[in-house]
Amino acid sequence: SQKIEQNSEALNIQEGKTATLTCNYTNYSPAYLQWYRQDPGRGPVFLLLIRENEKEKRKERLKVTFDTTLKQSLFHITASQPADSATYLCAPGGDSNYQLIWGAGTKLIIKP
């Protein structure tokens, strides 16, 4: 069955450094992948969408890569700030064109 893996342990990063989060998927090949941010007690907020024919996508301090050979997406935040502290969810597309398969998320903590 389709499986999404994100680092279950919290990632602690010093302010100003680049944070890199990993999303691995197995047993299928999604055509696209979305990344979301979730703060405690709130619903997820969309960050980026990347398609299988795109190797890299950027938005301000955010960068996402999509390696269909490694079956992996990397999510980078450059010049990290304490306000970037949150849980980041990876969601590759499912079998249908409307479904997302959600990872459990990685908690990112940016220390001043």
Next chain:
Amino acid sequence: GAGVSQSPSNKVTEKGKDVELRCDPISGHTALYWYRQSLGQGLEFLIYFQGNSAPDKSGLPSDRFSAERTGGSVSTLTIQRTQQEDSAVYLCASSLGPAGDYEQYFGPGTRLTVT
């Protein structure tokens, strides 16, 4: 403009009771999703509505769960004869279209606790 709203924000119910959770999507969004999120778990897909098409109910965990969307707008998720394992945060999201092209906008969720 207004985002996705959900009510109630918290619901505590006794085992065996029925509950109704409400979602008001963003106006004009034809797609509506219900998810369930348990602590430390990824979002679990429950049901998907798209316009006037038949909903995809494949994620509903049992026949105690049902959902409807009236007039292509407001949606209600109903859980009958609640069990303790139903305790979770129930999230609603709306979108302009399929996930391959459009982002999902989420409500704040309803935290359901079954005692």
